[in-house]
Each structure stands twice: as structure tokens, then as C-alpha cells.
Amino acid sequence: MKLGQQALEALQAEITGRLKPGEDLVVAGEIGISGTLVLISREKVKLRKYFSESFLYMSTDTLQKCKVSREDDFWMDKRISALYFTEEGGILSGLWKMAEASGVGLDVDLRKIPIRQETIEVCERLDVDPYKLESEGTVLLGTGQGDALVRELEARGIHAAVIGHTDKGNDRLLHSGEITRYLERPRFHHSGKEKKHGKA
Numbered sequence: 001m002k003l004g005q006q007a008l009e010a011l012q013a014e015i016t017g018r019l020k021p022g023e024d025l026v027v028a029g030e031i032g033i034s035g036t037l038v039l040i041s042r043e044k045v046k047l048r049k050y051f052s053e054s055f056l057y058m059s060t061d062t063l064q065k066c067k068v069s070r071e072d073d074f075w076m077d078k079r080i081s082a083l084y085f086t087e088e089g090g091i092l093s094g095l096w097k098m099a100e101a102s103g104v105g106l107d108v109d110l111r112k113i114p115i116r117q118e119t120i121e122v123c124e125r126l127d128v129d130p131y132k133l134e135s136e137g138t139v140l141l142g143t144g145q146g147d148a149l150v151r152e153l154e155a156r157g158i159h160a161a162v163i164g165h166t167d168k169g170n171d172r173l174l175h176s177g178e179i180t181r182y183l184e185r186p187r188f189h190h191s192g193k194e195k196k197h198g199k200a
Contacts, residue, residue, distance in 0.1 A: 003100065012101040016075075017082040017142070019102035021168040024146025027113055028139040028153050028160040029068035031091040035133030036119040037063055043126055050125050059118040066116065067137030068158055075139065079149060082142035086135040092174075093132070093186040094140045099172050102142075106172040106183060108164035142166065 003011065012018075019025075040047060040060055047056060070085050082102060086094040091113060099106050115130060123130040143149050146162035153160035172183035 008101070011097055014088075015082060015084050015098055015101045017080070019082045019098055019104050019142040019166050020144075021104055021166050023081060023142045023144055023166045024162045025095075025106065025108060025164045025166065026141040026143060026146050026149055026153075026160055027091065027163050028141060028158050029137055030066055030114045030116045030119070030159055031086075031135045031138050032115060032119045032123070032130045032133035033063045033066055033138070034136035035090070035128075035130075036116070036122050038134065039122055039126055039128065047122065047125060051121075059122075063116065063118060066159075068139055070139070072156075072158075074153070074156065077149070079143050079145045080141050081144070082140075084140045086138045086140060089186055090130075090132040090135045091138065091140070092183060094135070094138075096172065096183055096186055098140055098142065099166070099183070100185075102166075105167040105169035106164060107167060108172075108174050108183070110163075110174055110176040112161050112163040114159045114161050 037060060040056055044056065051059075075083055082098060084094050084098050095106060095108060110131065113131070119130050119133070122128075123133065141149065150160045150162055174181050174183055
């Protein structure tokens with residue numbers, strides 16, 4: 001179902017620039033960090049059944065340091081055609097928003113998305129989808145020079161990866177090994193604001 005004009009314009013206002021067909025999609029920073037921190041804080045009693053106190057403490061400290069700053073001047077690089085700070089919702093929500101705002105299709109390999117082992121382990125124990133987990137501190141980029149940007153981000157100490165590409169079609173495909181599925185539209189409150197994943 002297509003967004004109305006007013007909703008589309010509001011969505012486009014969240015995205016800096018626009019994706020173009022044939023570009024690389026880059027994730028800068030590991031996904032789900034802010035959501036993992038919330039889960040560790042909220043579900044500490046349950047998580048203590050599986051992890052030591054020192055593991056949870058060290059995970060919290062490490063994750064705090066892994067957040068990408070939106071103040072970094074790198075985000076002004078002219079090779080970046082579109083940019084989105086995933087402060088509302090998870091990485092899948094961010095991908096849908098960028099594609100919808102730009103009117104492009106996507107082809108993404110979920111296995112290439114950077115994610116901390118701490119996030120994987122916490123999500124497995126709590127039966128949470130890490131790709132829908134709140135992901136403040138991660139940046140989605142569209143560029144024609146994905147590999148070059150990734151090398152420069154890594155040189156700055158920011159873990160990054162090319163996770164897929166855009167195309168002219170309407171399909172937004174997610175691959176994980178031999179499994180392929182369509183990217184779903186995020187759920188929104190009646191107010192029009194997106195429901196935050198990983199907090200409910």
C-alpha cells in the first residue's frame with residue numbers, strides 16, 4: 001500500500017538526500033546497540049541465568065563505546081547520495097524508509113550487516129529479532145563508491161560494510177543464505193509515528 005503524499009513528504013524529510021538505482025548500500029556502525037543496552041538493563045534478572053555479571057557489565061561498556069556519532073564530519077562526504085541515522089526503529093525500518101522515500105528497490109544480504117556478538121547472544125536468549133531492534137548509533141548510506149567508503153570508515157575505527165544495492169524496481173528483497181523474503185513496511189501508531197522495536 002502506497003503512502004499518501006503528506007506521509008511521503010514527512011518520511012522524505014527524515015532522509016538526507018535520495019537513493020539512486022544501482023548504488024551500494026552501506027551500514028556504518030553495528031546495528032541494534034541501543035536496543036541491546038535497553039534489553040540488558042530491562043531483562044537483567046533473566047539474562048543472569050545465562051551470562052555472568054561481568055559479561056553483562058563489559059557488554060554494556062563495550063556497546064556504549066561502539067555508537068557512531070552523527071557529529072562526525074565524514075557524513076558530509078560528497079560521495080554519499082543518501083543518509084539516514086537509524087535513531088527510530090531498527091535497521092529493517094531504516095532500509096524501508098530510505099527505499100520508500102527514494103522510490104527505489106533494494107537487494108540486501110542480511111548476513112553482511114555489521115552486528116556485535118553481544119547483541120546476537122542477548123537477542124537469542126530473549127527471542128528478539130536483532131534486525132528489528134532499536135538501532136541508534138548506526139548510519140545507513142547510499143553511494144556509488146561503497147567499497148571505498150567502507151575502507152575509509154574502517155580506517156576511522158568505524159566498522160562498516162556494503163550490505164547490498166538499489167535498483168529501479170519496486171521489490172525490496174532480503175537474503176539470508178538460501179532464504180529470500182520481502183522487506184515489510186514498519187508498523188506505525190495511529191499518530192503516524194513508528195512503533196519502536198526492541199522496547200515493547
